[in-house]
Every structure is written in structure tokens, then in C-alpha cells.
Amino acid sequence: MNPLQFCLLVSALLFSIGFAGAVTRRHAILVLVGIELMLNAGNLNLIAFWRFGPHPEALTGFIFVLFSMALAAAEAAVGLALVIAIYRHKKTSNLDEVKELKG
Amino acid sequence: MSLILVITAVVTLLAAVAAMSLRNLVHSALTLAVSFSGVAAIYLQLNAEFAGFTEILVYVGAIAILIVMAILLTRSGETPEKSVLTSGWLAGIAVTALVFTILGWAVLSSSALPAAPAVPPHVTVKDIGMQLMTQYVLPLEIIGLVLTVAMIGAVVIACKEEAPARILPVVAKTTEPQPAPGNPAAPIPAAAGAFKKAGAA
Numbered sequence: 452m453n454p455l456q457f458c459l460l461v462s463a464l465l466f467s468i469g470f471a472g473a474v475t476r477r478h479a480i481l482v483l484v485g486i487e488l489m490l491n492a493g494n495l496n497l498i499a500f501w502r503f504g505p506h507p508e509a510l511t512g513f514i515f516v517l518f519s520m521a522l523a524a525a526e527a528a529v530g531l532a533l534v535i536a537i538y539r540h541k542k543t544s545n546l547d548e549v550k551e552l553k554g
Numbered sequence: 555m556s557l558i559l560v561i562t563a564v565v566t567l568l569a570a571v572a573a574m575s576l577r578n579l580v581h582s583a584l585t586l587a588v589s590f591s592g593v594a595a596i597y598l599q600l601n602a603e604f605a606g607f608t609e610i611l612v613y614v615g616a617i618a619i620l621i622v623m624a625i626l627l628t629r630s631g632e633t634p635e636k637s638v639l640t641s642g643w644l645a646g647i648a649v650t651a652l653v654f655t656i657l658g659w660a661v662l663s664s665s666a667l668p669a670a671p672a673v674p675p676h677v678t679v680k681d682i683g684m685q686l687m688t689q690y691v692l693p694l695e696i697i698g699l700v701l702t703v704a705m706i707g708a709v710v711i712a713c714k715e716e717a718p719a720r721i722l723p724v725v726a727k728t729t730e731p732q733p734a735p736g737n738p739a740a741p742i743p744a745a746a747g748a749f750k751k752a753g754a755a
Contacts, residue, residue: 452662453667453669454559455667455668456661456662456667457559457560457563458596458600459661459667460658460661460662461563461566461567461596463654463657463658463661464567464654465566465567465570465593466653466654466657467650467651467653467654467657468567468570468571468574469570469574470649470650470653471574471646471647471650472573472574472575474640474643474646474649474650475639475640475643475646475647476574476638476639476640477637477638477639477640478579478630478638480579480621480624480625480628480630481574481579481582483621484573484574484582484583484586484621485574487586487613487617488570488573488574488586488589491589491590491593491613494593494605494609495593495596495597498596498597498600498602498605499600501602501675502600502601502602502674502675503667503668503669504668505668507675507677508675508677510677510681510682510685513602513604513605513677513682514682514685514686514690514693516602516605517604517605517608517682517686518693518697520605520608520609520612520613521612521697521700521701522697522700523612523613523617524612524616524617524701524704525700525701525703525704525705526704527617527620527621528620528704528705528708529704529707529708529711531620531621531623531624531708531712532707532708532709532711532712533711534624534628535624535627535628535711535712536711536712538627538628539714544628544630546640547640547641
């Protein structure tokens, strides 16, 4: 196994852990934590491809990771604000109890 | 592939598993910070120093703290007695296993992966700044706009709503016997003041 494959496997595991947490945990904040882990796995993929790719001096994957981190920060801020707003309205952050939009 | 990289990856993955499986949310947030630090260490070993330090600044410094603040604000710091899993968690685990199987199979069997170059790339902060200010200057401006909009949106969503239309008519009814003469708009601010005082008391 070469280092690129190792990094991609670590990233796939990290993505799977985050995905499992996001779809199985009941608390809204932990769903956001899972999404953050999945974003980290994507960033790790980009960095690995940048490092072991044919043209690392072009910096494409690297710059993409910086932008992706900024978007992750924005997403976390808005997501946690939504969790707090839902908690204020319904006095719960349990996702099984927030189902007004369920068809 | 060095031994240090393997150890860092194992620590990162174990911390991520702990963050997703611990019952207490505060413990989850702390192990999440450990996992982010591990990812930053992997970046450092992949010659992406700037990305590693940005990861520590943004994720460990800001997002982990933001998550702890949200846990405190929603009063979910205690360990729950009931189940922490959703009703359909078995289906979730099955989908996760399927996703990981496909990803792992694709990584291990792909023949399109490039071989590692002999010389690791040497990137200085000056190079990154030059790229950001020349080729990627438009995305940089757009990301600044996105961050501003997200910040304003988060404040608007999370700030305490005043709700004057819902509360004030009830209060105004109780103060109806002494209306201010000649000025129909006057009772409402007065009632609002009275309500605020009563709420503070």
C-alpha cells in the first residue's frame, strides 16, 4: 500500500465514522459534529491528492482546502445557530421530537 | 509511509469514534478536538504546514469551542438516561458499511492513482499568498462575502426574538381602563415598559 492509498483509506474511514454518527445519533449537535468529520475527510483527500499528485507546485488542492475550511466554518456557525433557535422554540434538541415537516 | 503517520491516523480515527459514540456531549466535543488535532498532524506530515495550522486555528480553536458553547446553551451537558440513537440506527449502520465498502474497494483496486513523486513539494506562505492574490482573488472575495452573510445569518437566527405582536395585546388589554387621552399609540409603549419591568422582577 503506497502512502496515497493509506491517506485515502484513513479519509474513507473518517468519512464513514462521521456519516455513521450523523445518521444514527439523536442529538442535533452531534449530527453537526458528524458533518464536520465528513468535511475533514474530504479535506484530507484533497491534501493527499495535492501532495502525491503530479503537479503539487500548482497548489490547486491546497487552495481548495483553504476555501473548504472557510465554508465549513460558515456552515458550523449557521448550523449551531439553527440548533439554538430550535431549542428555544421547542425546548428540545432531540431530532426524533422535531418532526413538523414530516410528510 | 512512516510509522508516525500510522500512529497519528490511528489516534485520529479512535478519537473520531469516541466523539461519535460517547454518551456525554461534552466528552464528545473534547474528543472531537483531539480528532481535529490529529488531522492537523497528518497535514503537517504531508508537507501542508499552512493547512495544518489553519486546521488547528479554525477547527480546534473555533469550531470545537463553538460546539461546546452550543452544548451549554441548549443545556445538554448531562449524560442522557435514554437511548442516544435514533429509531432507524440499524439502517444507518448498514448504509455506512455499504459506503465504506465501496470507498475502500475503489481506493484499493483503482489503477488511476498516481505514484508518489520523489521530492516532496516545498510550499511557503508567500507562494500561497501570491496564488490567493493573483489567480484565486475572485474566489477569495466570494468566500469573504459568504463568511459575512453566514455571520449575519447566524446572528439573526440565534438572536432573541422580541415578539411584540404576540405579547403586547394581552398586556394592553389589562391596562385598558386608563387609556391615554388623545393619543391611541401611547398605551402600547407604556405597556411594553410595564411588561419588561414585570419580566425583570
